[in-house]
Amino acid sequence: MVHAPQTCEALLIWFQKQGGTVDLTSVGLVDFPNSEGGRGAIALKDIPEGHVLFSIPRDLTLSTRTSSLPNLFGLDEWKRFKLDEGWSGLILSMMWEAAQGPKSKWSEYMSILPTSFDTPMFWDEKDLAELQGTSIVSKLGKEDAEEEYKTKLVPALESRPDLFPSSERETHYSFHAFHLMGSRILSRSFDVEKWQGDEDEDENEMHEANTSMGSAMDVDENRAADPHPHRPEGEEHDEEEHEEGEEEEGEQDSSDTAMVPMADMLNARFGSENAKLFHERTDLKMIATKPIKAGEQIWNTYGDLPNSELLRRYGHVDIMALPNGEQGNPGDVVEIRADGILKAVHEIYPNITEESFSERIDWWLEEGEDDVFDFDWDLELPDPALAIICLFLLSEAEWIKAREKSKPPKPKADTEVLTTLKRAIQDRLKDYLTSVVEDEALLQRDDLTLNHRQAIVVRLGEKKILDSFLTKIAGLVEQQSNKAGKRKHETEAPVKGHGKKSKR
Incomplete structure (x- = not known):
């Protein structure tokens, strides 16, 4: 300025x-x-x-x-x-x-x-x-x-x-x-x-x-x-x-x-x-x-505001210490659109029909729900993003019931939903031309213009947020897998005393 x-x-x-x-x-x-x-x-x-x-x-x-x-x-x-x-x-x-x-x-x-x-x-x-x-x-x-x-x-x-x-x-x-x-x-x-x-x-x-x-x-x-x-x-x-x-x-x-x-x-x-x-x-x-x-x-x-908005409105970015020890803007946020989540669902469940998706999206929007979901450094999975994935994964009977009640499904983070969200985040990362490692290397150069440097700061902050969400999702999926394995083991374990001769 x-x-x-x-x-x-x-x-x-x-x-x-x-x-x-x-x-x-x-x-x-x-x-x-x-x-x-x-x-x-x-x-x-x-x-x-x-x-x-x-x-x-x-x-x-x-x-x-x-x-x-x-x-x-x-x-x-x-x-x-x-x-x-x-x-x-x-x-x-x-x-x-x-x-x-x-x-x-x-x-x-x-x-x-x-x-x-x-x-x-x-x-x-x-x-x-x-x-x-x-x-x-x-x-x-x-x-x-x-x-x-x-x-x-x-x-x-x-x-x-x-x-x-x-x-x-x-x-x-x-x-x-x-x-x-x-x-x-x-x-x-x-x-x-x-x-x-x-x-x-x-x-x-x-x-x-x-x-x-x-x-x-x-x-x-x-x-x-x-x-x-x-x-x-x-x-x-x-x-x-x-x-x-x-x-x-x-x-x-x-x-x-x-x-x-x-x-x-x-x-x-x-x-x-x-x-x-x-x-x-x-x-x-x-x-x-x-x-x-x-x-x-x-x-x-x-x-x-996040760096994306600071740059768009005022022409600068904020860089300070983050809770995880890195440098960036604590207010940074990444947007993932509903069509990005829909694409991920298509990739994982190609048998779900386009017609069903179209009806569900129209109904979701008519109910006043969001079609852009914010991911930030709080690393809390956005409930609306989880809920729309749940909507897409409903069986036809469940979908009809939800529509009749005018009630979107409650957000849940089971393995199926988390796997879909993981794919959506991975696809979102493909929108950027560079990786985190490449951007960090670029910022070490002293020949960058102000515009180029600030653009790198914005996109790097966003990619680090998405990477952090992928790490969190991987941990949640592992926890659920371990719990499922434990339940299975307990179910299959012999009852105490089973198969042994009783004492007389």
């Missing part, structure tokens, strides 16, 4: 001039070396838990609520062009604010935002090929982004040449600018909900601010992330995605998504969070959630 050359000092001057407050005795903004994450915030002295680091007026956040563009465009027309859906409206508003130059309230703020990104959205085909096997490429949504630009943004631009002069199309309203603003939203935005408190409520009552997956923001795990309603194929919930978002249409008010100056300066690292953003009626406050020592970095959180 490359930032504009404007200084942190310039941001602080602008921020305070616009009504923001910062405890400059406690918080310092710095430019870190490239290897340490660009810009961020550090503690200038010991900071106690509960200390307010800075406060942002709500009207200083940049969203479709605070930008004047939607009103100038006309709210009815805004909705007619579907700019109230997803991130298109905010992207257009940010384009327009940038085009206003010094006349925009956010001119100085936008001048310090990143001008380029290391995210895979901007990689060439050679670098993208290094991500084969991961789910990243399928989640980029490049084609969806281009379609959205052409079908929503361009018609809106052409309808109002007074607001969007054709002479500014290439500089401020191009497809590249669309990508740039979208990436800024993806990496830095917050979910700033409209204040819903009663007028008689205490103005000091606070609520944690949720994020739309910004780089320095707290995540409420009960809310979905990335509010954009368009996703590519089978991401987390198998929905379409514009390059920059992942939420079902209608689940979140798109006007909640906002850029939050100062708050987006905080970096994040797995398990390191020491500050959170809280809502008040008129302000947002960044508050220390634990003591912070002088010289330490002030961290918000991404929600402890």
Whole structure:
């Protein structure tokens, strides 16, 4: 991620001039070396838990609520062009604010935002090929982004040449600018909900601010992330995605998504969070959630995302010590799709008919069950994955009974199910072009590009998880085999005294 050359000092001057407050005795903004994450915030002295680091007026956040563009465009027309859906409206508003130059309230703020990104959205085909096997490429949504630009943004631009002069199309309203603003939203935005408190409520009552997956923001795990309603194929919930978002249409008010100056300066690292953003009626406050020592970095959180998502959204990966003594990201996860499990069942039980599989899959999805299963460092066998294997292995009579009861089978991990899951994992490992050993050797080289190195880190972490599951499954199968052998031996053993003459 490359930032504009404007200084942190310039941001602080602008921020305070616009009504923001910062405890400059406690918080310092710095430019870190490239290897340490660009810009961020550090503690200038010991900071106690509960200390307010800075406060942002709500009207200083940049969203479709605070930008004047939607009103100038006309709210009815805004909705007619579907700019109230997803991130298109905010992207257009940010384009327009940038085009206003010094006349925009956010001119100085936008001048310090990143001008380029290391995210895979901007990689060439050679670098993208290094991500084969991961789910990243399928989640980029490049084609969806281009379609959205052409079908929503361009018609809106052409309808109002007074607001969007054709002479500014290439500089401020191009497809590249669309990508740039979208990436800024993806990496830095917050979910700033409209204040819903009663007028008689205490103005000091606070609520944690949720994020739309910004780089320095707290995540409420009960809310979905990335509010954009368009996703590519089978991401987390198998929905379409514009390059920059992942939420079902209608689940979140798109006007909640906002850029939050100062708050987006905080970096994040797995398990390191020491500050959170809280809502008040008129302000947002960044508050220390634990003591912070002088010289330490002030961290918000991404929600402890896997490296695949960190790279896709923010252009970096986290590497730290794992419980097993290796290096990686404790939040890493590997997705195995239902069709991968179906393929494994086919390979082991070729006599099961396609028609039966098709009916069972349709019913499974109609019941609201998952079709993508997550495998992570907890090494707990996912119940939905076990349950769908059980479904595929039901006899016809059992299948009919389950369908009549509208009740998917309970997950179980018997030898038959474990053998099928083992095959699915082995097949999933074939999606990667390299082995664990090859990747570990590659990481020892000093001539790798940043993109290549980070791609290796992502795929290596995933493969190690899958290898660990194979080891666990092998152990479980062995345990079951030993138990079965013991039961058989006990059944076949002679009863005490059997065959001997009784004493008289």
